[in-house]
Amino acid sequence: MASPLILVTNDDGIAAPGLQTLAKCLETVGEVVVYAPESEQSAVGHGISLHHPLRVREAGTNRFAVDGTPTDCVMLAVRKLLGRRPQIVFSGINSGPNLGDDVTYSGTVAGAFEGMLLGITSVAISSAAYETTDYSTAGQVAAHLARHLLEHGAPADTVLNVNVPQLPYEELAGLSITRQGLRDYEDDIVTRQDPRGREYHWIGGMRPRHIAHEGTDFEAIDSNRVSITPLHRDLTNFRALAELQDRNIEL
Numbered sequence: 001m002a003s004p005l006i007l008v009t010n011d012d013g014i015a016a017p018g019l020q021t022l023a024k025c026l027e028t029v030g031e032v033v034v035y036a037p038e039s040e041q042s043a044v045g046h047g048i049s050l051h052h053p054l055r056v057r058e059a060g061t062n063r064f065a066v067d068g069t070p071t072d073c074v075m076l077a078v079r080k081l082l083g084r085r086p087q088i089v090f091s092g093i094n095s096g097p098n099l100g101d102d103v104t105y106s107g108t109v110a111g112a113f114e115g116m117l118l119g120i121t122s123v124a125i126s127s128a129a130y131e132t133t134d135y136s137t138a139g140q141v142a143a144h145l146a147r148h149l150l151e152h153g154a155p156a157d158t159v160l161n162v163n164v165p166q167l168p169y170e171e172l173a174g175l176s177i178t179r180q181g182l183r184d185y186e187d188d189i190v191t192r193q194d195p196r197g198r199e200y201h202w203i204g205g206m207r208p209r210h211i212a213h214e215g216t217d218f219e220a221i222d223s224n225r226v227s228i229t230p231l232h233r234d235l236t237n238f239r240a241l242a243e244l245q246d247r248n249i250e251l
C-alpha cells in the first residue's frame with residue numbers, strides 16, 4: 001500500500017516550533033505535506049479569506065506557506081493543490097490549550113474542522129501549557145494517534161480535539177476520552193489611553209479559570225492525562241430543539 005498522505009496545518013504560522021515537531025513526528029507514520037499560514041492566526045476561528053487573493057510560497061520540501069487562515073490552508077490544499085486526497089488532517093501542535101469553550105475561537109480546531117467538513121479524518125492537537133517549551137510529548141501522542149486512526153478510522157462528522165500536558169511521555173498519567181468543559185471566567189479587558197489621548201481596549205484573559213467537572217477536558221489535563229474530545233459537526237442542541245418545538249411559537 002502507498003504511504004498514507006497526512007496534511008498538516010496550524011494557526012501559529014509556518015515557522016512555529018509546534019508545527020515543525022508535528023510534521024517531523026508524523027513523518028514516521030506517512031508522507032507529510034504542510035500547508036500552514038504565513039503568519040500567526042491564533043483565535044481567527046473558522047474564518048476564510050473572501051476579500052483578498054491567496055498566495056502560496058514554497059517554504060521547503062513539502063512545506064507551503066499561505067497568506068490566509070488555517071481554514072484557507074486546508075480548503076486550498078485538499079480541493080486544489082495536493083493532487084491526492086489526504087488520509088488524515090492534523091492541525092497543531094498549538095502553543096497553549098484549546099479546552100472548553102475556547103474551541104470556538106481556535107484557529108487550530110478550525111483547521112481540523114475544515115478537514116472534517118471535507119470528509120477526512122481530522123485531529124486538532126494542542127500543548128496544554130501556557131508557556132510551551134517542549135512539543136516532543138505531544139508529537140509522540142500525535143504519531144501514536146495517527147497510527148490508530150489509519151488502522152481504525154474515526155467516527156463520522158467528528159473532529160478529535162486533543163490536548164496534551166507538558167510532561168515527559170513516561171510521566172503522562174494516561175489518556176481520557178472527554179467531553180468539552182465550560183470555562184468560568186470573564187475576559188480581562190484592559191482600557192487605556194493612546195498617546196493622542198484616545199481611549200483603546202485590549203482583550204486579554206489568556207489564562208482562564210475553569211471548573212474541572214468530571215469527565216471534561218479540563219479534568220483530564222488537571223490530572224496529567226491526554227484529553228481527546230470528539231467535537232460534533234452538528235451544533236444543534238437537540239434538547240432545546242424539542243423544548244422550543246413544544247412552545248408552539250407561531251407567526
Ligand code: MN
Pocket residue numbers: 011012041042043094095108
Ligand atoms: Mn495558536
